[in-house]
Each structure stands twice: as structure tokens, then as C-alpha cells.
Amino acid sequence: MIELQGIHRKFQVGNEAVHALQDVDLSVQPGGYLAVMGPSGSGKSTLLNIIGLLDRPNKGLYLLDEQDTTELNDRQQALVRRHKIGFVFQFFHLVPRLTAAENVELPLILAGFEADKREQRVQQALTALGIADRARHRPDQLSGGQRQRVAIARATIMRPGIILADEPTGNLDRSSGKEVIDILEHLNQQGMTLIMVTHDPELGGRAARRIQMLDGYIQSDTARKHEGI
Amino acid sequence: MKAFDVIRFSFRAATGFRTRTLLILLAMAIGVGAVILLTAMGEGARRYVTREFTSLGTHLLVIFPGRSETTGGPPPLLGETPRDLTLDDALSLKRSSAIRRVAPIALGSAPVSWRQRSREVTIMGSTAALFEIRQLSMAQGQFLPAGNPSLPAAVCVLGYKVKSELFGNTSPLGKWLRIGGRRFRVIGVLTPRGQSLGMDMGDLAIVPVASAQALFNTSSLFRIMIQASGRDSVLIAKKAILGIIRDRHEGEDDVTVITQDALLSTFDRIFTALTLTVAGIAAISLAVAGILIMNVMMISVSQRTTEIGLMKAIGASGGQVLRLFLCESAVLSAIGAMLGVMLSLIGTWTSLRLYPDFPVMIPWWSVMAAIGVGMLTGLIFGVLPARRAAGLEPVDALSRR
Secondary structure: OEEEEEEEEEEEEOOEEEEEEEEEEEEEOOOOEEEEEOOOOOOHHHHHHHHOOOOOOOEEEEEEOOEEHHHOOHHHHHHHHHHHEEEEOOOOOOOOOOOHHHHHHHHHHHHOOOHHHHHHHHHHHHHHOOOHHHOOOOHHHOOHHHHHHHHHHHHHOOOOOEEEEEOOOOOOOHHHHHHHHHHHHHHHHOOOEEEEEOOOHHHHHOOOEEEEEEOOEEEEEOOOOOOOO | OOHHHHHHHHHHHHHHOHHHHHHHHHHHHHHHHHHHHHHHHHHHHHHHHHHHHHOOOOOEEEEEEOOOOOOOOOOOOOOOOOOOOEHHHHHHHHHOOOEEEEEEEEEEEEEEEEOOEEEEEEEEEEOOHHHHHOOOOEEEEOOOOOOOOOOOOOEEEEOHHHHHHHHOOOOOOOOEEEEOOEEEEEEEEEOOOOEEOOEEOOOEEEEEHHHHHHHHOOOEOOEEEEEEOOOOOHHHHHHHHHHHHHHHOOOOOOEEEEEHHHHHHHHHHHHHHHHHHHHHHHHHHHHHHHHHHHHHHHHHHHHOHHHHHHHHHOOOOHHHHHHHHHHHHHHHHHHHHHHHHHHHHHHHHHHHHHOOOOOOOOOHHHHHHHHHHHHHHHHHHHHHHHHHHHHOOHHHHHHOO
């Protein structure tokens, strides 16, 4: 259960303070499917980063499974990211010198899994995503769709409860983009909470719940009654 | 995170960025190697000179006629001529118990001829004691016989070079040759030994001191070489020499006594200074290599800020990121340092093959210092930028280009 209360995030750009998020309240139930939409600069990525503990709010309360995350130290936050959250980026962010399998293995290494258990898990994940034959390829030998699938395998290898996807199809062609969305939705059907940032209305329309952001505010939320009034 | 995985990850990173890895290894190897090599050469030079001096003999004192010191006071009204050192002076020195051996030396130059061949050669007049004092050794025959030094004898010992120039391959033992018009019988040949203290022991002929004095028609000695009875008695011997000579020279201190230890310690100081200079050069080269290592490390780690951001995003704590980079720097620095040590070993080996007389030796402290400083620089500047990146919020690290 994700619960944001009165979240503020501002950046200092030169002399000007940019309010990326202002007084954001949001709660997402486990297993939910949420699309965050809005024009660029509306704060949707910042919102996702704060939910994923990649960024800290300047003000406000963020409860993840009833735990106040803003009070956690670096190590505790790392543990939450490792076990509860999987992140999928627009630019994949694979480590270029490592093979697909080694990229997927990284979170398991950080968690201290035994080597044989790691191999088994990585094999499973790659097979499930249909890229088992690409396990020994480096990212530059993979297509965009394959890279994103490797990234999804890495994000889900620890079986987190939440998948955060920041424009996961932004760098992909239409057909591989659709495949990636299918994979993410399939994971959602298995019970993972899926929060996806997108500015594509068609993609957003597939989500069970959509929020529209503008200038750091949540402008509309399909889960709220009397929206837009 | 398991230790083995940390090490494996470090090796993957090292092999993943080949150019960077090569640069770091090169910087490290050159730095460490240069430091060790330079200090090895300094140490070699020091040992070379020390060896030259000990080849003179041990617990040695040399007496020269005349004063070399200058003292204050008005100049004497009459010119003060130093008295000559005589053979009797030398023989009287044996009275002191601190003195084990005395070798008077008369020196001159005379033509040496055998059949049709003739050469101008340094003639050294001495006694049997010279053999022990200068630690000579014979290639053929024997050295001057012990006997009354005041009596001349018609025997001579040849340096190796003189022997081969006059006699070629034939044995000179028992042959009679002429030295400045007198006839001498060859009784021995010295082994080739090279120069020592500017005197070529191969290019001379040694005759009994009384014969040499007769030859050059003089009663004075060039110098007297003395071996003290032990290391501790060198100073006592010096005092005894000065006392005896003063008594014999009507109360005048008109000789100069130089102890080998004094010479040695002077040169030791000079070469300690030289070694320190070389160590200074080494330190500078280490600093240069350190800065090179620093730059390569800083740039390469800064380029990996995105990777550090990613590692944090998938659940690495700042501490884990640091451990990974620390291990990576340690692996690179250690391999680089090892290469450097190997480089210096190859260098000294080559030097020893090319110049076997020059005893290059790697002092252990320079190896320690070189490896220590190299590793430390590598570690610090591998970890410092990683620490900065690990301290960033993951999203800031990720968006860094």
C-alpha cells in the first residue's frame, strides 16, 4: 500500500525554485494499475522517483506498507528498493559491459544469494520473458525491445510488490512497445502493483486508474468522485 | 553481498573498461617501477663506492709526509719544510701494540726491460706486509719475502698487465729483468684486480723498499700504510703514530694520518645523501604517477556515476557501492604495483647483465614505500569520486552524464 500525504518537491534551477510537486496526496492499493499522465515538466517522473525512493521529498509523508520511508537511512532505503520496488526506465539503464544474464543477476548479488540459486532464478526470469537465448549477449547486441525485457527481468527478479515504469515504451517502436506493455500488464495481473508514467493517452487508457498531472499538482484522478470540478 | 561476488564484479569492471584499466595499470606500474629502479641505482652507487674502499684492506691508516691542515697564527719566519718520512720512521711504528702491520711505500717510475721489450712502469717499493694490508693475491709465484726491510734484494713482483706486456704467455718466474739499470729476478705475478683508489695494481712492479730507495737514490717514503690490530684500535693507532713520529721529528707534527674509516664514513655520508636524493627523485616520480593514477581514477569513476545511480536504484546501499569500487581500485592498484615490481626486477637484471661491476640492488624499503604509496593513491582516488556519487540521491546520479 502506497500512501503519499502532502508531498512537496522543489528544485533549485539557478536562482529560481521550481516546484516539481506541490501538495500531492495519493494512495495506491496493492495490485493496482495506475497511469500517471501529463505534459513534460508536470512532475510525473518526480512523483515516480519519490515513490521508488530514488528521490526524497522536501516536505510530506510517504508511507509504504505503513512504514514512514522518509525516516529511513540510506541502507534501510536500499533494502526497501531492493525487496519491494522494481524500476523500469525509459533508457533501460543496463550495465553495458555485463551480459543480459549478469544484468538480471545484479540485484540477487547485492542481496547475497548463493550462486546456484541465482543462476536458476535468472534462467527462469529470462525464459518467462522469452529472452533465454539472449542471456549471453551484451546490451549493445540486443534490440530495444529485448533490452527493455532484460530491464524488466532485472526489476522483477527480487519479486517486488511494486513495478514502477517511467515511459517504458518511450524509446521503443510500436510493436516492441506493445510487447513490453503486455508483459507489464501480465505482471500486474499476477498481483504486482503497476505504476506507469506515460504521455501516450492510448497507453494511459488501458490503466484501471489514471491521474493527470499539471505543474506539480494532481489535476484529476479517475478514482476520485467529482473529478475535474 | 558476498566477498567473492565483490571481487568477481571488480574483475568484470576491470576487463569491461579495457583502455581505462590499461591506463591505470600503466600509471601504477611506471610509478612503482621508477621509484624502485631509481633507489636501486642509488643503492648500487653507494655499495659500489663502499666496496671500492673496503678492497683497500681493513682497519687501514695511511701516513703522508707533510701537514695538510692549515692552522691559524702568523706565518713562520723561516720556511717550514716537512721532514721526509724514512724507513726508520716506518719500522719504529711497530712498537705500538695497536698496530699490526706496517708497509712502507716508496714510489717512482723507471723503465722495465726484458730482452728487447721495454716499458716505463710505476715501481713500488714495499715489504711483505703490503700483501696482507692491501689484500693482494698472487696469480703466480709468491710475494716479496719477509726479511729485514732495510736490506735490498734483487727480486720483484709484477702486476698482471706488466707481465703480459713483457712476457706474453711465457711464465716470467725466475727470469731476470732490468729495472732502471739494475737486475731483478721475477718471483711472482699479481692477479688482475682492476683499479683501486686511482692506483692500477696491474700496471706496476713491486720491489723491496730498500731496493726501490736505492734505485731512486732517496731515503724518503711516498707514504706508509698501516693496519691497526682491530677496528677499535684504529684511533689508538692514529694517536700512537702521531706520538712516535713527533718524537722522531723533534716535536713537530709534520705528517698527516688518514684513517680508512674516516674516508669511508665521509663517503658513506655522501652516498647516504645521494640515496636520499635518488629517493627524492623517486618520490617526485611517485607523486607524478600518483597524480596520473588520480586523474585516470577520478575521470573513470565520474563517468560511472550513472552506473552508481543504477546500482542504488536496484537496491545497493551507499556502503555496497563503496565496497565495490574499493575492491576494484584495490585489484587494479595491486596488479599495477605488481607489474611495477616486475618492471624494476627486469630493469635491475638487465643492468646487472650489462654492467656486472655496478652492484645495483633493490633496497626493501623502497619496494615497501613504492607499493604503499601507489596502492594508497589508487585506493583514495578510486574511492573518493565513488563516495561522492554514492552519496547522491539515486535519481541525481542516474541523470548525470
